[in-house]
Amino acid sequence: xxxxxxxxxxGRIYCVTLPSVWPRLRASLLPIAPAILFLIVDFEQRGSRVxxxxxxxxxxxxxxxxxxxxxxxxLLYTAASRLGPERWLFRIGFxxxxxxxxxGQLYFFSQYNLYMNVDSWAFASNFVTSILNQLGADLxxxxxxxxxxxxxxxxxxxxxxxxxxxxANRLRLARWAVGLSLAVAFFVPLGPxxxxxxxxxILFFNALGGLVRAQAHMAxxxxxxxxRLRSSLPxxxxxxxxxxxxxxxxxxxxxxxxxxxxIDFDPDCRKTQFSNRVLPSRYGLTQMRALDSTTSVSLAxxxxxxxxxxxxxxxxxxxxxFDYAKASGWATAxxxxxxxxxxxxxxWVKNLDVNQIISAQDLDAxxxxxxxxxxxxxxxxxxxxxxxxxxxxxxxxxxxNVHYPYAVDPNGAQPFQPASTSKAPADxxxxxxxxxxxxxxxxxHIADMIGHIRQSEHGNxxxxxxxxDHGEAFREHSQMGHTFSVLDEEIHVPAWIDAPPGILxxxxxxxxxxxxxxxx
Numbered sequence: 357x358x359x360x361x362x363x364x365x366x367g368r369i370y371c372v373t374l375p376s377v378w379p380r381l382r383a384s385l386l387p388i389a390p391a392i393l394f395l396i397v398d399f400e401q402r403g404s405r406v407x408x409x410x411x412x413x414x415x416x417x418x419x420x421x422x423x424x425x426x427x428x429x430x431l432l433y434t435a436a437s438r439l440g441p442e443r444w445l446f447r448i449g450f451x452x453x454x455x456x457x458x459x460g461q462l463y464f465f466s467q468y469n470l471y472m473n474v475d476s477w478a479f480a481s482n483f484v485t486s487i488l489n490q491l492g493a494d495l496x497x498x499x500x501x502x503x504x505x506x507x508x509x510x511x512x513x514x515x516x517x518x519x520x521x522x523x524a525n526r527l528r529l530a531r532w533a534v535g536l537s538l539a540v541a542f543f544v545p546l547g548p549x550x551x552x553x554x555x556x557x558i559l560f561f562n563a564l565g566g567l568v569r570a571q572a573h574m575a576x577x578x579x580x581x582x583x584r585l586r587s588s589l590p591x592x593x594x595x596x597x598x599x600x601x602x603x604x605x606x607x608x609x610x611x612x613x614x615x616x617x618x619i620d621f622d623p624d625c626r627k628t629q630f631s632n633r634v635l636p637s638r639y640g641l642t643q644m645r646a647l648d649s650t651t652s653v654s655l656a657x658x659x660x661x662x663x664x665x666x667x668x669x670x671x672x673x674x675x676x677x678f679d680y681a682k683a684s685g686w687a688t689a690x691x692x693x694x695x696x697x698x699x700x701x702x703x704w705v706k707n708l709d710v711n712q713i714i715s716a717q718d719l720d721a722x723x724x725x726x727x728x729x730x731x732x733x734x735x736x737x738x739x740x741x742x743x744x745x746x747x748x749x750x751x752x753x754x755x756x757n758v759h760y761p762y763a764v765d766p767n768g769a770q771p772f773q774p775a776s777t778s779k780a781p782a783d784x785x786x787x788x789x790x791x792x793x794x795x796x797x798x799x800x801h802i803a804d805m806i807g808h809i810r811q812s813e814h815g816n817x818x819x820x821x822x823x824x825d826h827g828e829a830f831r832e833h834s835q836m837g838h839t840f841s842v843l844d845e846e847i848h849v850p851a852w853i854d855a856p857p858g859i860l861x862x863x864x865x866x867x868x869x870x871x872x873x874x875x876x
Contacts, residue, residue, distance in 0.1 A: 542562065817856065
């Protein structure tokens with residue numbers, strides 16, 4: 357046992373021991389413990405990025421830490437009170453906020469390699485139902501990250517009630533500090549949003565503040581190019597002068613990356629074996645890149661031939677493929693399994709001047725918001741409708757079943773195993789197999805659609821163009837899904853063109869073969 361150390365003060369001699377100092381020391385350190393925990397977690401997740409901050413972002417990060425210390429310290433202090441019924445409100449608030457911040461940010465970072473911030477909420481506020489659907493699909497992993505945070509909050513609360521002894525005058529000051537620090541965290545952006553130059557808890561509170569402002573109509577939900585009612589600029593009459601009359605079918609996949617398919621014919625193909633088998637003479641384009649990683653922008657790029665950085669007004673007024681086809685006297689069709697309630701998509705296509713239009717709601721009134729309608733229904737409908745189009749025609753087929761959470765029929769073939777629906781980092785390989793099984797099952801329906809086209813009266817004059825709106829990330833750069841970057845996993849997409857013999861000229865065939873491995 358360590359001997360006590362004698363100390364003299366004003367003629368008195370007394371002993372100072374560690375046990376006598378410890379209660380005061382822990383009471384001083386405990387209020388800053390929550391902020392320290394968030395700091396430790398942040399350095400564990402992205403320490404190199406935090407260290408690289410400089411100038412204003414570094415200053416903002418330091419201010420966010422100070423705000424976190426005041427917020428959690430004052431909240432824990434008030435929650436530790438043993439007087440007044442309001443103490444329960446502060447206790448519940450402490451546990452709920454700490455659990456939501458810590459657990460929510462850990463889950464979000466595990467999916468997207470960044471924290472939830474005000475931009476994330478602004479984006480999500482336009483797709484609330486979709487966000488809830490996607491969260492529900494991975495609910496067990498979300499709850500798994502919440503449990504340690506909940507346990508930590510309860511331990512901190514127990515320690516506060518055991519070790520802290522709030523005094524009435526200090527409680528009043530602490531409650532004022534809670535309100536002031538929450539107001540700062542909610543409504544004062546600390547540093548550039550792009551740099552995320554704040555602790556994860558302050559970013560979380562700032563995101564909630566942005567949502568509150570949007571719901572109260574104090575701010576726009578987002579400045580992004582949300583789909584709205586569009587109206588194409590007029591196109592003058594055009595004349596088609598192709599040497600050989602042809603029809604065009606454009607197949608647009610959803611979220612399918614290049615390495616999830618067989619672009620060139622391969623007798624041993626497993627990934628997309630059905631379409632591979634029915635079109636062995638297709639012209640593959642192995643280096644095709646989408647110009648963005650989100651469907652709404654991709655449709656403008658593919659249909660209007662404009663860049664992904666055009667103004668919102670341009671996206672909603674520039675003529676589309678359908679407009680040029682109509683001006684040339686062609687029939688047109690738009691067949692999709694996409695649910696047009698997703699992100700106001702129905703407004704973007706409402707004024708399409710086409711001869712036939714079919715969407716998920718026409719196929720299945722209860723179609724899923726993210727997955728759309730089952731694509732077997734779309735294949736059957738195309739089989740009935742293709743013969744009703746006059747020639748020449750342009751038909752666009754847009755698919756949706758490979759959008760997250762990826763439609764996989766449990767009674768259908770699932771050749772890629774082991775497969776799992778879990779998005780946990782440790783399960784990435786199995787989760788990719790689940791995705792690959794969705795691509796595999798969808799490909800069977802695509803082969804059916806191609807069969808209907810080729811077997812129709814118009815089929816021997818139809819050129820089929822096949823690609824995807826964007827790819828999908830599976831933690832190649834620590835991110836999941838799409839919309840977040842233009843890294844190759846999100847923009848390298850499959851592409852091929854198939855034409856019956858005699859429809860393309862020898863020069864056209866030679867040019868397509870020359871583009872096989874060209875960056876396109």
